[in-house]
Amino acid sequence: MSMKYKSNCNVVYSCKYHVVWCPKYRRKVLVDGVDTRIKSLVQLVCAEHGFELIEMEVMPDHVHLLIEVDPQFGIHRAVKLIKGSTSRILREEFPWLRSRIPSLWTNSYFVSSVGGASLSAIKKYIENQKTV
Structure with a gap:
């Protein structure tokens, strides 16, 4: 697999990140349509801001998430945008989320640059999460 680079006006980059985050108190609330809606919302936010959602x-x-973000924008800003907008919209569309937990997401998240592992290995890991 050859390395593909992106560029903006002054930076050529390949910055892919594996990002994981949880609902508040690790509650199992991403079910009953919330899971499919969050997928479409994340895709929408990524498209609006120029992030490449790989998996x-x-x-x-x-x-x-396996996502590629412009290093000048920053992965921290990307995650903040995704979590903030999805929380707001999901809590509007699914009122039972507001009654179950005070806020949808925890303040924390895990992020790892995908430099040491092959992209295909990370994609396969994320795809296989449903079977674990």
């Missing part, structure tokens, strides 16, 4: 899997109690 995504939504489990009942956490979300996995």
